[in-house]
Amino acid sequence: MKNNPHESILLGQFIGKYLTNTESAKEKEAVDKWMNERSEHKELLNSINSNKKLIQEYELMDSFNEKMALERFKEKLLLKSKIKALVRWRVAASIFVLVGVIGILYFLSNNYSKTNVKSNLYTSVFTENGQRSVVVLPDSSIVWLNSGTTLSYLGDFSNQNRKVVLNGQAFFQVSHKRDHPFLVEANGFVVTVMGTKFDVSAYSEVNEIAVVLESGKVKLTHQDSDSFSYTMKPGEKAIASLADNREIEISRVDAGVYSSWKEGKLIFRNSPMKDVIEKLRKWYNVNIEITDPEVYNSIFSGTVKNESYEEIFRLIGIACKVDCEIVHNYNKEAKPQIIISKR
Amino acid sequence: MITEKRGKKIKFNDGSEIYLEDFFNSNYLRFNSFAYNYLSDKNESEDVVQDAFISFWEQKKTFSNLISVKAYFYTSIRNMCLNRIKHDLVKQKYFQESQQKMESTEFFLEGILRKEANGIIFNEINKLPQMEKKVLLLSLKEYSNEQISNELDIKINTVKTHKSRAYQVLRKRLGNIIFMMLTLNKSFFNRITN
Structure with missing residues (x-):
């Protein structure tokens, strides 16, 4: 075998043809030559041609669904090229994705004339815990909503007036509109962007905002403070909290990993247990109880995709050396409970 | 499309x-x-x-x-x-x-x-045609002709025909050929180098 992938590809193809009697004279010559170079080559050829390997490889290839994969690929390309279509999201079969779209009429005051009614029509998209969703806004920006998130915008949202209100976590892929910034308001903070990709996490119960910028430029400000302003660079994560006099904490993160939830995956890389628990609680819509504070000292790395919560907590148990007890609640309304304790 | x-x-x-x-x-x-x-x-x-x-x-x-x-x-x-x-x-x-x-x-x-x-x-x-393919896959799994005939509910002779046709696709004789060449080459080379 020569030392580059090109050679391996060609030889592999020759061997495939050779073993199916479809090779040309030249190809046969090449295989013969290769075969006689080293005894390992003959062994390799024999191994490829053994019944055991032949059936094993056949069944492995046969187990993948090409057609579905091609559809998935095309869907992704469509989404990427921003054709305005609501794309069905491939998430784990065990997880329901529901989009609740509620149009709420707010007649704020009688001062508004009839022509203004349309502009006061609020559209809210929400996801419950355990659900995720994707929305295409009228300006063709795309927003992925993580679990337990509400995104609202006024009826007069347009290419000129682009403002949304967020409670929860969302990833924004904002279409570029010259002179018309896109505003995200969350927990009193305002993120101003032109056209870029970024992740905003601002659940109302934590009183802070975390913004991760994947590409482009965004500005972070606060409604009530003129002095508070920070312009982020790609790859940065900014956490600003209401409590600490709106101090801002900047760190660098892998933006792709941070926002992996939008691909239906949760990726943890050396994440503190507190984060892991918080995210899994929303992801699976389960209750998690920690009996020993020491559990919080653990860190966890792993990728969650199609796994059931039983499986994930079993893995956390192994990796972090803690006990995860799962209490199934057969009352339909109640959530399953996971009790994590020190081993 | x-x-x-x-x-x-x-x-x-x-x-x-x-x-x-x-x-x-x-x-x-x-x-x-x-x-x-x-x-x-x-x-x-x-x-x-x-x-x-x-x-x-x-x-x-x-x-x-x-x-x-x-x-x-x-x-x-x-x-x-x-x-x-x-x-x-x-x-x-x-x-x-x-x-x-x-x-x-x-x-x-x-x-x-x-x-x-x-x-x-x-x-x-x-x-391959459907039946030949089935026969081939089963025989790769080391099923005997009899087992294949039971599994697919066809006569043993039919199994044999399908099998020989299917095997024309896969160069099954290969194992022996390689082994022969290996030994031949070795002695051949030895003689030359000596």
């Missing part, structure tokens, strides 16, 4: 081109089964291959020919797989022993060679 397919092509430096969709179809299974060498997880392998296709398409790189596109895919799939293993504590535990092997060039190149060969064999087997 056709118009959509027309839209996306991979163009090569020499002016030739191929439909992205055709390229996807003829390589998807090989790439997946190659990624599976590293990850031992079908879902994750599919993810990696999808990501590889997406980033390939987004990068809009130009390549000199089809083989160099494939080489690019194999290389990036390998890197993505190794990256995943490195960053996944749970996986690292499973893969600790085999990590060194997986990072080696030999493992990479042998993987490519095997998957390209197996991809062609897979296609050829699928070209």
Whole structure:
């Protein structure tokens, strides 16, 4: 075998043809030559041609669904090229994705004339815990909503007036509109962007905002403070909290990993247990109880995709050396409970 | 369908081109089964291959020919797989022993060679008529003619006919041929060098 992938590809193809009697004279010559170079080559050829390997490889290839994969690929390309279509999201079969779209009429005051009614029509998209969703806004920006998130915008949202209100976590892929910034308001903070990709996490119960910028430029400000302003660079994560006099904490993160939830995956890389628990609680819509504070000292790395919560907590148990007890609640309304304790 | 397919092509430096969709179809299974060498997880392998296709398409790189596109895919799939293993504590535990092997060039190149060969064999087997294919797959699983005849509810003689036709596709005599050549060559060389 020569030392580059090109050679391996060609030889592999020759061997495939050779073993199916479809090779040309030249190809046969090449295989013969290769075969006689080293005894390992003959062994390799024999191994490829053994019944055991032949059936094993056949069944492995046969187990993948090409057609579905091609559809998935095309869907992704469509989404990427921003054709305005609501794309069905491939998430784990065990997880329901529901989009609740509620149009709420707010007649704020009688001062508004009839022509203004349309502009006061609020559209809210929400996801419950355990659900995720994707929305295409009228300006063709795309927003992925993580679990337990509400995104609202006024009826007069347009290419000129682009403002949304967020409670929860969302990833924004904002279409570029010259002179018309896109505003995200969350927990009193305002993120101003032109056209870029970024992740905003601002659940109302934590009183802070975390913004991760994947590409482009965004500005972070606060409604009530003129002095508070920070312009982020790609790859940065900014956490600003209401409590600490709106101090801002900047760190660098892998933006792709941070926002992996939008691909239906949760990726943890050396994440503190507190984060892991918080995210899994929303992801699976389960209750998690920690009996020993020491559990919080653990860190966890792993990728969650199609796994059931039983499986994930079993893995956390192994990796972090803690006990995860799962209490199934057969009352339909109640959530399953996971009790994590020190081993 | 056709118009959509027309839209996306991979163009090569020499002016030739191929439909992205055709390229996807003829390589998807090989790439997946190659990624599976590293990850031992079908879902994750599919993810990696999808990501590889997406980033390939987004990068809009130009390549000199089809083989160099494939080489690019194999290389990036390998890197993505190794990256995943490195960053996944749970996986690292499973893969600790085999990590060194997986990072080696030999493992990479042998993987490519095997998957390209197996991809062609897979296609050829699928070209067989339904019954011949079934008989072949069962006999690869070391079923006896009698067991196959029971399994498929056909006569033993029919099994034999299907089998001999199907085996024309697979060069089953190979095992013996190689062994003979090996011994012949060795003695031949010895004589010359002496």
